Structures are given as structure tokens and as C-alpha cells.
Amino acid sequence: xxxxxxxxxxxxxxxxxxxxxxxxxxxxxxxxxxxxxxxxxxxxxxxxxxxxxxxxxxxxxxxxxxxxxxxxxxxxxxxxxxxxxxxxxxxxxxxxxxxxxxxxxxxxxxxxxxxxxxxxxxxxxxxxxxxxxxxxxxxxxxxxxxxxxxxxxxxxxxxxxxxxxxxxxxxxxxxxxxxxxxxxxxxxxxxxxxxxxxxxxxxxxx
Amino acid sequence: xxxxxxxxxxxxxxxxxxxxxxxxxxxxxxxxxxxxxxxxxxxxxxxxxxxxxxxxxxxxxxxxxxxxxxxxxxxxxxxxxxxxxxxxxxxxxxxxxxxxxxxxxxxxxxxxxxxxxxxxxxxxxxxxxxxxxxxxxxxxxxxxxxxxxxxxxxxxxxxxxxxxxxxxxxxxxxxxxxxxxxxxxxxxxxxxxxxxxxxxxxxxxx
DNA sequence: TTGTTGTCGAACACGATGTATGGTTAACTT
DNA sequence: AAGTTAACCATACATCGTGTTCGACAACAA
Numbered sequence: 357x358x359x360x361x362x363x364x365x366x367x368x369x370x371x372x373x374x375x376x377x378x379x380x381x382x383x384x385x386x387x388x389x390x391x392x393x394x395x396x397x398x399x400x401x402x403x404x405x406x407x408x409x410x411x412x413x414x415x416x417x418x419x420x421x422x423x424x425x426x427x428x429x430x431x432x433x434x435x436x437x438x439x440x441x442x443x444x445x446x447x448x449x450x451x452x453x454x455x456x457x458x459x460x461x462x463x464x465x466x467x468x469x470x471x472x473x474x475x476x477x478x479x480x481x482x483x484x485x486x487x488x489x490x491x492x493x494x495x496x497x498x499x500x501x502x503x504x505x506x507x508x509x510x511x512x513x514x515x516x517x518x519x520x521x522x523x524x525x526x527x528x529x530x531x532x533x534x535x536x537x538x539x540x541x542x543x544x545x546x547x548x549x550x551x552x553x554x555x556x557x558x559x560x561x562x
Numbered sequence: 563x564x565x566x567x568x569x570x571x572x573x574x575x576x577x578x579x580x581x582x583x584x585x586x587x588x589x590x591x592x593x594x595x596x597x598x599x600x601x602x603x604x605x606x607x608x609x610x611x612x613x614x615x616x617x618x619x620x621x622x623x624x625x626x627x628x629x630x631x632x633x634x635x636x637x638x639x640x641x642x643x644x645x646x647x648x649x650x651x652x653x654x655x656x657x658x659x660x661x662x663x664x665x666x667x668x669x670x671x672x673x674x675x676x677x678x679x680x681x682x683x684x685x686x687x688x689x690x691x692x693x694x695x696x697x698x699x700x701x702x703x704x705x706x707x708x709x710x711x712x713x714x715x716x717x718x719x720x721x722x723x724x725x726x727x728x729x730x731x732x733x734x735x736x737x738x739x740x741x742x743x744x745x746x747x748x749x750x751x752x753x754x755x756x757x758x759x760x761x762x763x764x765x766x767x768x
Numbered sequence: 769t770t771g772t773t774g775t776c777g778a779a780c781a782c783g784a785t786g787t788a789t790g791g792t793t794a795a796c797t798t
Numbered sequence: 799a800a801g802t803t804a805a806c807c808a809t810a811c812a813t814c815g816t817g818t819t820c821g822a823c824a825a826c827a828a
Contacts, residue, residue: 364774364825389815400776405817472678501742505726509746512722516714536707540715543749570795570805595784606807611786 369407371397376414377461385415386470418465419474423481425454430485445486445514448537452530455522463522475515482511513541575613577603582620583667591621592676624671625680629687631660636691651692651720654743658736661728669728681721688717719747 375396379388390411394404408414429447445451455462465471466478487507501509517537521528528536581602585594596617600610614620635653651657661668671677672684693713707715723743727734734742 362774362826368775390817391815402777402818402820403775406774410817469679469682472680472682473675474678476675476678476681501746505723505730508722508726509719512718513715516718517711520711520714540707568795568805574806596786597784608787608789608808609806612805616786 365407368397368399368403371399372404372407372414373418377418377464381460381464384468384470385465415465415471415474416477419477422454422478426451426482426485430489445510445538446489447485448514449530449534451514452518452521452533455518456526456530459522459526466519467523475519479508479511479515482515483507486510510541513537571613574603574605574609577605578610578613578620579624581605583624583670586674587666587670590674590676591671621671621677621680622683624667625683628660628684632657632688632691636695651716651743652695653691654720655736655740657720658724658727658739661724662732662736665728665732672725673729681725685714685717685721688721689713692716716747719743 372393375393376388379392379396383392388411390401390404393399393411393414394401397404408417426447429450466474483504484507487503490503490507514537517533517540521533578599581599582594585598585602589598594617596607596610599605599617599620600607603610614623632653635656672680689710690713693709696709696713720743723739723746727739
């Protein structure tokens with residue numbers, strides 16, 4: 357199971373998907389119409405609606421693959437066996453690397469203004485993942501900020517730098533970016549977790 | 563000058579503006595149509611288009627007021643005479659306070675998913691302001707991250723917490739939020755500015 | 769082969785957009 | 799107070815994109 361049933365649906369979905377990505381790169385998401393897509397894909401109108409409810413659903417299905425990838429990366433490294441230096445966002449490096457590989461798709465889908473709602477969607481998803489990680493860590497209960505706010509902070513920091521990195525054509529390596537983001541975040545976070553403890557800024561443990 | 567010329571235009575713009583804000587609160591931005599607005603405002607169709615090019619322009623004109631407010635707040639405190647504890651985002655506190663006052667408008671305009679492009683717009687604007695502040699500060703030139711990336715980080719941190727705060731019906735005071743955000747940011751930022759110097763987390767100077 | 773299922777393409781109803789026009793009235797001007 | 803301006807209204811209209819429906823046909827699985 358899991359394999360395709362009908363070669364036709366495979367073909368059609370692929371045609372639509374490619375046409376969509378092409379057009380999005382060319383004109384930006386909101387400028388692309390369903391008509392454009394089915395013209396480029398050479399596919400009947402009703403066929404499109406047989407596969408996707410919407411232009412937006414098509415986008416989200418694309419975006420879901422990225423989500424699955426990240427969720428998988430998170431699973432790969434259990435919290436216990438993880439390098440302490442990498443523990444703020446276990447899949448942070450993997451995220452930078454994946455974006456680097458799929459640079460053009462990512463830029464088309466995320467860089468434009470008209471896909472801003474994707475950012476929100478993405479951040480919401482990431483916040484959940486990070487929150488789970490945070491909750492699995494031993495931390496001061498009397499911490500001034502609740503876990504979800506902290507997660508929001510961390511995710512936004514990662515996303516901000518990821519976005520900047522992508523907009524500026526990736527001037528650093530994925531590893532450097534992950535490292536920079538990590539340093540930028542952790543010392544501040546340390547203070548939130550254990551206010552009495554003076555963070556050294558090079559602390560390897562949270 | 564600066565005053566209104568015609569009472570009619572004042573009245574009409576106000577009617578449209580209010581109808582728009584009401585409807586946005588009720589249905590969310592994207593669900594509101596021009597037809598809805600002019601019905602609620604009891605205004606002719608052509609009248610609407612005589613004042614605004616677009617539904618989007620109407621939104622942006624609303625949003626521009628917030629921008630002007632922040633720019634003004636920044637101007638109020640010159641960088642030199644500012645309390646060192648407040649120097650990451652000079653207008654940070656003012657921003658939290660302003661959002662608190664216009665809570666419902668803010669929530670209607672920024673909290674929904676379909677206005678996500680406003681976030682981007684807003685962050686872009688804030689990044690420029692923060693970047694100016696950063697450049698006016700003495701800092702290590704060999705800093706690993708360029709100024710704009712750093713500004714992006716700071717703005718996203720503020721925005722993330724502002725957003726969280728607003729979504730959770732403001733569980734803390736504006737002052738507390740500003741303080742928390744400040745602490746969360748600075749110690750990490752210190753490390754970026756002067757890597758050799760070990761940040762203490764309570765550093766009062768950048 | 770036979771029945772099922774994906775696809776085609778054309779047509780259609782619907783809703784929203786933005787423009788144009790000529791008449792009406794309220795607000796400014798003197 | 800009377801005259802002038804221009805903001806407003808109602809209506810109509812062309813346009814465009816959407817999402818649905820339907821009968822005919824072709825590819826698929828059994």
C-alpha cells in the first residue's frame with residue numbers, strides 16, 4: 357500500500373503540481389489563477405477540481421510535505437541522545453539544509469508577500485513542535501513566561517533568520533546559520549529558564 | 563492647513579472606515595467585500611471608489627496610522643538621552659501600550675490569518691527603524707551577522723511576543739511584556755555584538 | 769471482455785470587481 | 799441669501815474568476 361493506484365492520477369497531479377510551482381515562481385502565488393494552472397498543465401478544468409478543492413489547498417498540499425519532513429527530522433533525534441548544543445530546535449540544521457536544497461521552491465512559496473499566511477501556518481506548526489521539546493526539558497516552573505510564548509520567541513527567531521538568509525541568497529552555510537541562530541537565542545533563553553543563574557553566553561546546557 | 567476641507571468627505575471616510583473595522587472584526591478581512599462595506603456604511607458604490615482605490619488600500623491607510631505613531635514615538639526619544647535599559651527597541655513599550663489601548667482594532671487587523679501580509683509589511687517597516695538604531699550604536703564591525711539580520715531577529719522577537727500577548731488577551735501589563743522581551747533578546751544580542759565579552763544577561767549597555 | 773474510474777470540454781450560474789453616467793443635494797463661497 | 803461647486807447617489811454595465819454539472823470517451827483493473 358502507499359503506492360499509486362492509477363497512473364493517470366499520478367500523471368495529472370504531477371502535471372498540476374509542476375505547472376503550479378512554475379507559475380508561482382514566475383508571477384507569484386496570488387497572480388496565478390486556476391485557469392493558468394490547467395492551461396499550463398494541459399488538464400481539464402473539472403479534472404483540477406477533482407483533485408484539489410482550491411488553489412489554496414494545492415498550495416497547502418505542497419507545504420505539507422515540508423511539514424512532514426521536519427516532523428520526521430525531529431523524530432530522528434530523540435531528545436535524550438541529542439547533542440546539547442543543538443537542543444533548542446532539534447531539527448534546526450536540517451531545516452536550513454532542506455531549504456538550501458529546495459531553494460527555488462522555497463523562495464517561490466515563502467518569499468513573496470502574497471503567501472504571508474503560509475508563514476503564520478508554518479510558525480504555528482513549528483511552535484507546537486518546539487513547545488513539545490521545551491516541555492520535555494527540566495525547567496524552572498516559576499519561569500516568568502509560559503512555555504508557548506517562549507516557543508513563539510524561539511520559532512520566530514529561527515524563522516526570521518531563515519527568511520533573511522533566503523532573501524539574501526544564502527551568504528552563509530546552513531551550519532553557520534544554525535549556529536548563529538542558536539547563539540542568538542540561547543543566552544537570552546537561559547535567563548528565562550533560570551533567572552537566578554547568570555547565563556555565560558557559551559552555556560552548553562539548558 | 564491639515565484640517566479637513568469638506569465636511570462631506572470627512573463624514574464619508576469615517577463611515578467607510580468604521581464599517582470596515584466593524585466588518586473585519588465580525589468576519590475577518592478577506593471575507594469582507596466592498597459591497598458589504600458600502601452597505602454597512604450606507605454609501606454609494608462609486609463614492610467608495612472615489613476615496614479608495616481598493617479594499618486593500620483602505621486597509622493600508624488604516625495601518626499607516628500605526629506606523630506614523632511608532633515613527634513619532636521613536637523620534638520622541640533621541641538615542642543619546644535614552645535609558646540604556648530601553649535601548650533595543652526605543653519604542654517597544656509605546657508599542658505594547660498602544661496595542662493595549664486599541665486592542666480590538668489591533669486584534670481584528672492583525673490576529674486573523676488572512677491579514678498575514680500585514681505582518682510582513684509591519685515587520686519590514688520595523689526592521690528599518692531598528693536598523694537605524696543599531697547603526698547609531700558603537701559596535702564590533704567584525705560582528706558575525708550583518709546589521710539587517712540582527713534587526714530582523716530583534717523585530718521578530720518583539721512581534722512574536724506582541725502577537726502572543728494579543729492572542730492570549732494580554733495576561734501581563736505592557737511594561738512587563740516590554741521588559742520580558744528585552745531580557746529575552748539582549749543577552750543573546752550581546753554575544754553577537756562582542757563575542758569575546760561574556761554577557762552577564764543583566765548587562766545594561768549594548 | 770466487462771465494469772469502473774479518471775479525464776475531457778463545454779456550458780452555466782454566481783458573485784465580486786471596477787468604471788461610467790447623469791441627476792440630486794449638501795456644503796462651501798461671495 | 800443666492801450662486802457655484804463638487805461630493806454624493808443610483809443604476810447600469812463589462813469583465814473576470816470561480817466552482818459545478820453533464821454526457822461522452824479513454825484508460826485502467828478484474
